[in-house]
Amino acid sequence: MEGRVVIAARRGHPQEWAPMPGDLEIGALFPPLGEELGPYADLLAGEVLNAGAGNRDLRRLVPGNVHNQDFAEGLHSSDIDIVSPLHRIPVKDGFFDAILCNAVLEHVSNPEEVMTEFRRVCRPGGVLYLCVPFMQPEHKDPNDYQRYTLDGLTLLTERHGFVLQERGAVHNVYTTLGWIAREWLTSADTYGYRVLRRLALPWLAHKSRSSTHQVHSLASAYRVVAVRSDD
Numbered sequence: 105m106e107g108r109v110v111i112a113a114r115r116g117h118p119q120e121w122a123p124m125p126g127d128l129e130i131g132a133l134f135p136p137l138g139e140e141l142g143p144y145a146d147l148l149a150g151e152v153l154n155a156g157a158g159n160r161d162l163r164r165l166v167p168g169n170v171h172n173q174d175f176a177e178g179l180h181s182s183d184i185d186i187v188s189p190l191h192r193i194p195v196k197d198g199f200f201d202a203i204l205c206n207a208v209l210e211h212v213s214n215p216e217e218v219m220t221e222f223r224r225v226c227r228p229g230g231v232l233y234l235c236v237p238f239m240q241p242e243h244k245d246p247n248d249y250q251r252y253t254l255d256g257l258t259l260l261t262e263r264h265g266f267v268l269q270e271r272g273a274v275h276n277v278y279t280t281l282g283w284i285a286r287e288w289l290t291s292a293d294t295y296g297y298r299v300l301r302r303l304a305l306p307w308l309a310h311k312s313r314s315s316t317h318q319v320h321s322l323a324s325a326y327r328v329v330a331v332r333s334d335d
């Protein structure tokens with residue numbers, strides 16, 4: 105892990121670019137998305153919108169026909185089928201059977217408009233899988249506007265005509281602490297910080313990938329799964 109730097113994690117902080125000994129890749133804290141989706145992957149069937157896809161291609165993880173969407177300004181892979189902002193997706197009403205929006209809503213300045221658009225492009229009875237950070241350090245992509253509590257995310261979803269099916273915390277407490285500790289311990293390069301980096305970060309990364317211990321109030325992210333109501 106030593107000396108590696110993740111561009112995405114530092115995108116908003118060019119002044120912090122230099123790698124530090126014991127630096128930890130953010131990706132080392134998170135399980136693969138397939139693992140994170142777990143049983144919810146099967147809900148993503150039919151025509152599926154991968155909203156704000158970034159570099160994350162869902163095609164091998166879900167049964168549906170995936171349409172990767174992102175906007176032109178995004179630093180994403182070339183494998184984008186729909187280039188548009190999230191609040192203006194160029195498909196007819198009710199085109200999608202399911203929408204996955206993972207780690208995106210914190211980056212939009214207009215979440216209400218985006219949710220209105222999700223309702224428009226999702227067919228009645230279609231599924232919305234929405235996952236948004238709670239206790240995560242600022243990470244710009246290209247901006248970072250907000251966090252949601254689970255209650256806030258529930259309200260947002262219901263206000264836009266989706267009926268909640270399930271909701272809960274995502275990731276364990278070590279994921280939260282690992283990312284926060286990384287930001288803190290790479291903010292200076294003193295002897296003490298170097299020692300702490302070497303001791304704490306690999307351990308937190310290991311626990312983040314192996315533990316099931318969740319602390320709801322310290323959740324790294326929250327997720328809701330909802331169904332679009334009839335008109």
Ligand SMILES: C[S@@+](CC[C@H](N)C(=O)[O-])C[C@H]1O[C@@H](n2cnc3c(N)ncnc32)[C@H](O)[C@@H]1O
Binds near residue numbers: 156159207211
């Ligand atoms: C943190 S990445 C998440 C990528 C992917 N969903 C994942 O789970 O790894 C956020 C993505 O949202 C995109 N994005 C941010 N604001 C957007 C907007 N207004 N319209 C469309 N895409 C947007 C960014 O370009 C970026 O690819």
